[in-house]
Amino acid sequence: MDELHALKDLLARPAAAQAVKDEGRHRLRNTMLRGPAPKRRRTRLFAGGLTVTAAGLATVVALVGGGSPAEREAAPNGPPLPAPVLMSGSEVLTNAATAVGRQPSEGAYWRISSTGVVARSATGRGYDVVQKMKQTFWLSTSPGGKSWTVSQYLGFVPATEADAAKWRADGSPESWRLEHKDPRCPKGRCAVQILSTKPQPVVTRAFGGKGVVGELAGLPITIAQVRALPTDPAKLKAAIARRLPGAKGRFLDMLAFENGMQLIMNLPVSSGVRAATYRMMAALPGVRSLGEATDQLGRKGHAVTMGADGSKKVLHRVIIDPSTGLPLATEMFTPADGTVLNDTTVTAAGWTDDRPDLSRP
Amino acid sequence: MAHHDGRGAVNTGRETDASLAAAVREDPDRFTDVYDRYFDVVHGYIAGRLDTQAADDLAAETFTLAFLHRDRFDPALGALRPWLLGIATNIIARHRRAEARRYRALARSAGPDVQDGHESRVVASVAAKDLQPRLAGALAALSAKERDVVLLMALGELSHEEIGQALGIPYGTVGSRLNRARGKLRAALEEED
Numbered sequence: 001m002d003e004l005h006a007l008k009d010l011l012a013r014p015a016a017a018q019a020v021k022d023e024g025r026h027r028l029r030n031t032m033l034r035g036p037a038p039k040r041r042r043t044r045l046f047a048g049g050l051t052v053t054a055a056g057l058a059t060v061v062a063l064v065g066g067g068s069p070a071e072r073e074a075a076p077n078g079p080p081l082p083a084p085v086l087m088s089g090s091e092v093l094t095n096a097a098t099a100v101g102r103q104p105s106e107g108a109y110w111r112i113s114s115t116g117v118v119a120r121s122a123t124g125r126g127y128d129v130v131q132k133m134k135q136t137f138w139l140s141t142s143p144g145g146k147s148w149t150v151s152q153y154l155g156f157v158p159a160t161e162a163d164a165a166k167w168r169a170d171g172s173p174e175s176w177r178l179e180h181k182d183p184r185c186p187k188g189r190c191a192v193q194i195l196s197t198k199p200q201p202v203v204t205r206a207f208g209g210k211g212v213v214g215e216l217a218g219l220p221i222t223i224a225q226v227r228a229l230p231t232d233p234a235k236l237k238a239a240i241a242r243r244l245p246g247a248k249g250r251f252l253d254m255l256a257f258e259n260g261m262q263l264i265m266n267l268p269v270s271s272g273v274r275a276a277t278y279r280m281m282a283a284l285p286g287v288r289s290l291g292e293a294t295d296q297l298g299r300k301g302h303a304v305t306m307g308a309d310g311s312k313k314v315l316h317r318v319i320i321d322p323s324t325g326l327p328l329a330t331e332m333f334t335p336a337d338g339t340v341l342n343d344t345t346v347t348a349a350g351w352t353d354d355r356p357d358l359s360r361p
Numbered sequence: 362m363a364h365h366d367g368r369g370a371v372n373t374g375r376e377t378d379a380s381l382a383a384a385v386r387e388d389p390d391r392f393t394d395v396y397d398r399y400f401d402v403v404h405g406y407i408a409g410r411l412d413t414q415a416a417d418d419l420a421a422e423t424f425t426l427a428f429l430h431r432d433r434f435d436p437a438l439g440a441l442r443p444w445l446l447g448i449a450t451n452i453i454a455r456h457r458r459a460e461a462r463r464y465r466a467l468a469r470s471a472g473p474d475v476q477d478g479h480e481s482r483v484v485a486s487v488a489a490k491d492l493q494p495r496l497a498g499a500l501a502a503l504s505a506k507e508r509d510v511v512l513l514m515a516l517g518e519l520s521h522e523e524i525g526q527a528l529g530i531p532y533g534t535v536g537s538r539l540n541r542a543r544g545k546l547r548a549a550l551e552e553e554d
Contacts, residue, residue: 003546007500007515010467010493011409015401016417024421028396031425032389 014178014193017119022341026314026332033251089289089304092320093282096302100264100325101275107351109147110139110268113361116344120159121195123176127163129156129195134347134361139213139268143223146208150361155197174198204358214267217243217259221267229263231272233280236263250307253284257306261318265327265349278325281306293319295329296345308332314341326350378440385431392431395441396424402442402517403449409516410453410460419456423449439526446517447527450509457505467497492550499549507542510535 087095113136120130135151156176158164167173178193211222217240230236240259241247247255260281264274281287286307293303301319308314315335319328331343381398384391403423408416427434427448434444453460500508513519513527524535 003496003543003550004511004515006492006496006550007511007546008409010496010500011512011516013405013408013413013416016404016408016413016420020404020417021397021400024400024417024424025393025396027421028393028424028428031428032392 017121019120019339019341022334022339023332026308026341030255033247087289087302089287089306090282092289092302092304092322093278093287095322096320096325097275097278097282098325099322100278101271103271103274103324103326104351105271106141108141108145108353109351109356110137110141110349111352111354112137112139112265112349113347114344115347116342117340118153119156121156121176121178123195124178125166125170125176127166127170128159129163129167129176130159131156131195136348136357136361137266138356139266140208141213141223141268143211144208145223146206147213148356148358149205149207150202150356150358152202152361153200155199156195157197202358202360214262216240216262216267217255219243223268226267226269229269229273231270231276233276233283236273236276237280237283250286253286254307257281257284257287257316258308261316261327261330265330265346274325290317293317295319296343297328297347299328301328378442379436382434382436382441389428389431392424392428395427395445399441399445400424403445406446406512406516407449407453410463410512411456412459412463415456415459419449419452423452426452439523442517443513443519443523443527446513446519447529450513450527454505460508461501464497464501468494468501495549496546499546503542503545507538507545510538511542511546514539 113134115132115134117130118133120128122128132154133151134154135149138148138150140147158167175194175196178195211224212220213223213226214221229239237256240256241252244252244255260277263269263277269277284306288305290303290305292300294300299319299321301321303317303319305315305317308316313334313336314332316330316332318330320326321328326349327346329343329345332341333339334341381391381394385395400420404416404420407419407423411419423445427445430448434441503511509528510524513524517527519527521532521535521539524530524539525532528535
């Protein structure tokens with residue numbers, strides 16, 4: 001056999017899902033909009049378009065779902081229509097600031113656990129399957145302390161109730177063999193992909209070198225810098241803007257929203273900074289309320305949206321729990337057709353003095 | 362009417378690389394067209410050398426870097442495809458250890474490739490499968506420079522000349538590296554059991 005074709009057989013992988021391409025294009029557009037930004041680290045931590053990245057945090061990638069998750073299929077034209085809007089987006093965020101400001105302010109670790117769809121695939125047997133990833137971040141507040149990510153790709157499961165019924169009618173198979181018609185496949189020797197219901201092993205990674213606890217606006221941030229963040233909303237926005245040279249006007253607003261969610265969810269900031277972040281976001285033009293919304297776990301909260309790419313074509317949606325002020329879920333979606341580009345459901349978030357449990361996400 | 366140019370990228374027939382590159386210089390917003398035209402090519406190349414999960418991230422990084430350095434693209438020195446794959450090759454170079462691990466894992470077994478995260482695994486035809494551990498072993502044994510040229514050809518589908526453009530090395534050097542690399546791989550495939 002020709003060694004070049006053999007190499008291709010050995011290494012060819014299925015083409016990327018449309019959602020991966022869409023996410024990458026979104027990232028490229030952000031770069032195009034803000035001009036030459038500080039060099040971005042390679043690794044992305046979180047889904048939700050929160051463009052979180054940090055040095056040393058390898059391959060906890062939750063970029064995308066391959067289409068709208070099951071739970072949203074009932075509303076193919078986008079998120080549920082706004083219920084009668086009682087509060088503006090800005091009021092929702094201001095209330096969240098008040099609620100979050102009452103939360104405890106410190107512990108050994110800021111811990112946040114989430115689940116998100118990372119892949120969706122047709123099986124060729126009349127139904128779709130999806131794969132989720134679970135992950136937990138343990139972000140240390142002690143200088144020189146170690147922080148951890150614990151993540152796990154779960155097995156593929158039917159995408160919707162309707163898919164599950166068809167799966168059972170199909171004999172409840174535990175794996176699916178997909179043959180890809182891929183232009184990279186030589187004739188007659190096409191790539192085959194096996195999807196399994198078995199979960200992948202738990203993957204654990206430590207980070208924290210040089211005090212880095214995560215990333216803000218594309219740059220690593222240390223625990224000392226986190227502690228020095230201002231509790232004044234305008235100063236906080238200025239602190240974010242200093243990390244984004246060239247970003248102005250509505251593009252800065254868009255990035256301030258994204259990085260605001262980053263501060264609230266994925267950095268060990270005090271409750272005062274978290275409250276100031278919500279107030280900073282409440283002042284951004286472009287924040288809209290969708291009224292009450294239910295997340296994938298059936299929890300009710302208040303939903304707000306904000307443009308995600310400088311146009312109205314892609315939006316961030318955040319569902320906030322009004323009692324704690326913490327986010328229940330985030331997602332990026334295209335309102336034109338309701339496609340969800342990625343989603344994150346927060347299963348737990350808060351301060352803890354527990355030692356990191358590295359056995360499960 | 363769109364048609365394939367025979368190696369993976371869709372050529373719309375409306376616009377050549379050179380005119381697209383010229384359009385980008387006039388209007389940087391057009392760079393998303395470069396992305397749409399070449400994403401699959403770049404993603405496939407990186408996924409082949411690292412894994413799908415890494416490619417999901419690094420393919421996007423390739424285009425971001427390409428955009429930031431778009432002034433360095435000179436249509437006189439070649440097309441967009443080798444330019445982008447050259448950038449991807451530089452990014453892959455930062456992940457040499459992950460790449461080597463991947464080939465070693467493939468050499469040990471043609472079974473499930475757990476490195477590939479959500480992708481599960483990809484297997485080839487039965488005939489090819491028997492030879493895969495050997496081929497992966499031979500690939501792991503190549504020098505980084507030999508791997509670059511042979512994989513730009515096998516996965517990136519570049520010509521000798523384009524490989525030279527992608528890596529910034531002379532045509533003759535491409536030929537000699539390619540000969541050495543292909544010779545070693547062929548020897549591994551033809552080895553008697």
